[in-house]
Amino acid sequence: MLEQADRARFEAEIIPHRDAAFNLARWILRGRAQAEDVTQEAFLRAYRSFGAFQSGNARAWLLQIVRNCCFTWLQQNHVAEEMTEFDEQTMPPKAENPESLAMATYDRERLQRALEDLPAHFREIIVLRELEGCSYKEIAAITTRPIGTVMSALARARQQLRTILTEPVPKGSQP
Amino acid sequence: MTCDLTHTRLHAYFDGELDAMGAAEFERHLESCPDCEARLAAEDKLRSALAGAQLYARAPETLRKKLQTALPKAAIPPEVRDPKASVEKSWRWLAIAASVILAAILGTHYLEKMNRYSQQQAMAAVIVDAHLRSLQPGHLEDVISTDQHTVKPWFDGKIDFAPPVRDFASDGFPLLGGRLDVIDSRTAAALVYGRRKHIVNVFVEKAQPADSKDASGELQGYHWISWQQNNFTFTAVSDTAYADLDQLKQLFLAP
Numbered sequence: 001m002l003e004q005a006d007r008a009r010f011e012a013e014i015i016p017h018r019d020a021a022f023n024l025a026r027w028i029l030r031g032r033a034q035a036e037d038v039t040q041e042a043f044l045r046a047y048r049s050f051g052a053f054q055s056g057n058a059r060a061w062l063l064q065i066v067r068n069c070c071f072t073w074l075q076q077n078h079v080a081e082e083m084t085e086f087d088e089q090t091m092p093p094k095a096e097n098p099e100s101l102a103m104a105t106y107d108r109e110r111l112q113r114a115l116e117d118l119p120a121h122f123r124e125i126i127v128l129r130e131l132e133g134c135s136y137k138e139i140a141a142i143t144t145r146p147i148g149t150v151m152s153a154l155a156r157a158r159q160q161l162r163t164i165l166t167e168p169v170p171k172g173s174q175p
Numbered sequence: 176m177t178c179d180l181t182h183t184r185l186h187a188y189f190d191g192e193l194d195a196m197g198a199a200e201f202e203r204h205l206e207s208c209p210d211c212e213a214r215l216a217a218e219d220k221l222r223s224a225l226a227g228a229q230l231y232a233r234a235p236e237t238l239r240k241k242l243q244t245a246l247p248k249a250a251i252p253p254e255v256r257d258p259k260a261s262v263e264k265s266w267r268w269l270a271i272a273a274s275v276i277l278a279a280i281l282g283t284h285y286l287e288k289m290n291r292y293s294q295q296q297a298m299a300a301v302i303v304d305a306h307l308r309s310l311q312p313g314h315l316e317d318v319i320s321t322d323q324h325t326v327k328p329w330f331d332g333k334i335d336f337a338p339p340v341r342d343f344a345s346d347g348f349p350l351l352g353g354r355l356d357v358i359d360s361r362t363a364a365a366l367v368y369g370r371r372k373h374i375v376n377v378f379v380e381k382a383q384p385a386d387s388k389d390a391s392g393e394l395q396g397y398h399w400i401s402w403q404q405n406n407f408t409f410t411a412v413s414d415t416a417y418a419d420l421d422q423l424k425q426l427f428l429a430p
Contacts, residue, residue: 007246015242022234036238040245047246054296060395106224115230129190130225136192137307141395146374146414147310155186162221 010050013058018043020059020132021066027127028070029079030116042069060134063142067124074120106165114164122157129154185211187311189218194311295387299394301359306376306397306412309356309365315374316352316367326353330364338364338379338407343426348375358410368423373415375423382408391417400424 021042025035046065053061115123121143128134128142139154140147187193188201205211309315318329327340333355342350348368356365361380368375386408391400398417401410402424409427411420 010246018234018238018242019231022238023232026232032232032235035232036235036241039234039238040241043242044245056296056300056394064396106220106228108228108230111224111228112230126225130222131231136187136190140307144396144414147307151187151192152183154190155183158186158218158221162217165221 006050010047014043014046014050014062017059017062021062023131024063024066024124024127025070027115027131028067028120028124029073034073038069038073039066042066045069057138057141060138060141063128063132063134064144067142071120110165114161117164118157118161122153122160125150125154126157126161185214186218189215192311197311295390295392296394298359299392299399302378302399302410302412303394303397305356305358305365305378309354309367309376310374315354317354319352321350321352323350326350326366329353330355334362334364336364336381336407338366339405339427340366341427343368343423346422346426347371348423348426370413370415370419370423373413373419375411375413375415375420377423377427378410378412380408380410382406391420393417402428404428 018039022035022039025039025042026032029035029038042062042065046062049065115126118126124143125139128139134142136147136150136154139145139150143150145153184193184197184201188198193201205215318326320326320329321342321344323340323342327337330338330340330353338353340350340353344350348370351367351369351374353367354365356363356378358378358380361383363378363380366377366379368377382403386403387401389402391398393399397412397414398420399410399412400417400420401408403409404427409424411423413420
């Protein structure tokens with residue numbers, strides 16, 4: 001149980017990041033209902049280990065916990081998910097055709113579907129960078145990966161996102 | 176600078192993560208490379224599309240309420256919780272006086288402990304920062320060599336002490352190179368070691384009386400360990416396991 005002062009500090013420093021926490025969970029888990037449960041679980045876990053957090057980046061500290069809870073949830077619920085960690089050796093960069101770059105379509109619905117089609121480890125990195133505006137250093141801390149890996153994974157994630165967006169829309173998936 | 180090399184660098188530039196020199200270098204490359212220019216424009220288009228698509232999912236009101244009720248309430252003294260409680264006045268004053276004295280005693284003790292703790296935390300943040308900075312492209316080594324007899328003389332004349340440079344390749348910590356770094360406004364020799372796929376920075380500084388003898392910790396997923404040896408303060412930092420850092424420390428301490 002936290003001391004009164006710690007509880008106040010938790011409310012002042014950690015609780016305000018609930019949007020960031022929920023948004024990350026929503027995209028890793030691809031659903032709002034799961035995200036709500038897992039975010040709550042993550043906050044409880046953060047609350048219990050708040051004693052270990054003294055100073056530093058509160059948002060990154062919380063998001064690291066949220067992320068871990070999300071991946072645990074995916075594993076426990078056997079969600080069919082590409083869980084392979086990004087590895088530069090086995091995933092060499094593919095050349096991107098400049099002409100195809102111009103063809104990508106970017107309406108909201110397609111973007112949302114494309115982002116959800118990305119492997120989880122690419123999805124989280126795009127969400128942290130583009131939606132949450134995290135620095136490489138923060139992403140490295142949240143995902144516990146070296147900053148160099150974050151850099152190349154981000155490059156690859158963007159490329160794959162664009163590739164999905166240039167693919168023709170499958171029949172029947174349009175409303 | 177070839178385009179292959181710039182592939183990742185383009186993203187670092189696009190995200191404002193290159194230092195001034197790196198950014199200038201990249202901009203020079205950009206002037207003569209229409210391919211990179213097209214890529215950059217494509218990245219920009221994707222970013223504006225993502226930003227404009229309102230994909231950010233804010234926490235619903237239900238979650239806010241759940242958090243309010245789910246987090247256990249800290250123990251609140253009864254007289255604060257229930258002001259109508261009929262406590263005898265004199266008793267209350269005595270209790271308040273006692274708790275003020277107790278708080279003062281505990282507070283001083285706590286502050287001292289906190290102070291020591293936060294100093295260590297601040298140091299850890301500086302070390303982890305320096306480690307992260309070194310991992311930016313082109314920042315890791317100033318002298319690239321696996322030969323301790325090349326790395327050691329490189330420091331001559333650059334700093335006013337001779338750091339002990341040793342290669343531990345046979346123990347699984349190959350020396351990759353060295354560079355100068357500034358840790359908390361003190362010049363340090365940074366020795367770079369490899370550990371499987373990880374990079375370990377070992378910062379060597381002249382020991383100061385205020386340096387703690389032995390300390391270790393974790394910050395943002397990075398482990399660090401510091402020790403003193405022959406009037407130097409060593410600090411090793413990496414995202415590798417703590418046991419690896421401890422092993423490296425033992426290698427340094429071994430004659």
